[in-house]
Amino acid sequence: MIMLGYLFAxxxxxxxxxxxxxVALLQRQRRxxxxxxxxxxxxxxxxx
Amino acid sequence: MKKWQWTxxxxxxxGMIVSQYLDFIASPPEAQMGNVVRILYFHVASAIxxxxxxxxxxxxxxxxxxRKQWIWDQMARVSAEIGMVYTTFVLISGSIWxxxxxxxxxxxxxxxxxTLILWFLYLAYILLRASITDRERAAKVASVYGFxxxxxxxxxxxxVTWWRGIHPNVITMQGFNMPPMMVYTLMFSFxxxxxxxxxxLWISTMMAKDRDDLNDLRELARNALAKYDxxxxx
Numbered sequence: 427m428i429m430l431g432y433l434f435a436x437x438x439x440x441x442x443x444x445x446x447x448x449v450a451l452l453q454r455q456r457r458x459x460x461x462x463x464x465x466x467x468x469x470x471x472x473x474x
Numbered sequence: 475m476k477k478w479q480w481t482x483x484x485x486x487x488x489g490m491i492v493s494q495y496l497d498f499i500a501s502p503p504e505a506q507m508g509n510v511v512r513i514l515y516f517h518v519a520s521a522i523x524x525x526x527x528x529x530x531x532x533x534x535x536x537x538x539x540x541r542k543q544w545i546w547d548q549m550a551r552v553s554a555e556i557g558m559v560y561t562t563f564v565l566i567s568g569s570i571w572x573x574x575x576x577x578x579x580x581x582x583x584x585x586x587x588x589t590l591i592l593w594f595l596y597l598a599y600i601l602l603r604a605s606i607t608d609r610e611r612a613a614k615v616a617s618v619y620g621f622x623x624x625x626x627x628x629x630x631x632x633x634v635t636w637w638r639g640i641h642p643n644v645i646t647m648q649g650f651n652m653p654p655m656m657v658y659t660l661m662f663s664f665x666x667x668x669x670x671x672x673x674x675l676w677i678s679t680m681m682a683k684d685r686d687d688l689n690d691l692r693e694l695a696r697n698a699l700a701k702y703d704x705x706x707x708x
Contacts, residue, residue, distance in 0.1 A: 430498070445490060451678065455681045462684050
């Protein structure tokens with residue numbers, strides 16, 4: 427039979443892991459956006 | 475991070491904590507299954523979200539074929555990837571539940587088998603996309619394939635009635651086959667899982683869009699530099 431404590435702990439680990447994954451995803455998206463803006467700016471400078 | 479992003483993340487965090495509380499503390503154990511029933515809150519909720527994700531992949535694939543805008547293809551691709559993760563979770567949680575209730579990790583029950591087929595179908599979708607180098611061709615092929623693969627979703631839903639396997643039918647046309655407190659817990663889990671899907675879909679689509687834009691710009695810069703080198707050389 428499944429122990430409630432282990433089940434609770436496993437679910438908590440999954441939730442915490444997922445939460446930090448979403449935070450990391452947001453930060454990665456922000457870095458990517460900054461990189462994109464940098465490249466855009468660089469191209470504008472080359473055009474000028 | 476911006477303020478609204480913090481708000482979104484906080485709401486998601488609160489949803490996860492409340493879901494954990496409802497699943498393990500507020501909802502009662504089931505008369506026959508005992509505490510094993512708590513796995514179903516994750517299992518059923520993630521199954522519904524997985525089907526939604528693949529349904530959205532099929533729908534957005536069609537939208538891409540009609541409107542020819544990259545954003546729909548990027549969103550369809552990301553939705554399939556998230557659906558794949560949710561389906562993996564469905565298969566793992568179902569196995570743990572099956573071991574406790576049926577005394578076996580796996581059985582070739584029609585619902586389990588068709589769900590495993592769905593997992594392979596979308597694994598093939600991801601591999602198919604990765605194997606075609608031409609971006610437009612990959613998007614078109616994946617859109618058609620995604621729509622055909624989605625046929626398995628109603629088959630999984632109907633498999634319980636068509637083939638009468640041992641998989642329990644929790645949600646029927648008549649409603650939920652469980653007490654009200656369990657229904658509320660399941661519905662809340664579903665809302666949190668769906669919210670999580672929507673947040674990851676949105677962030678990952680933005681990332682896919684930015685990555686594609688970045689690649690296009692790099693290509694543009696490479697071509698411009700090559701032209702410049704040619705001009706200087708001649």
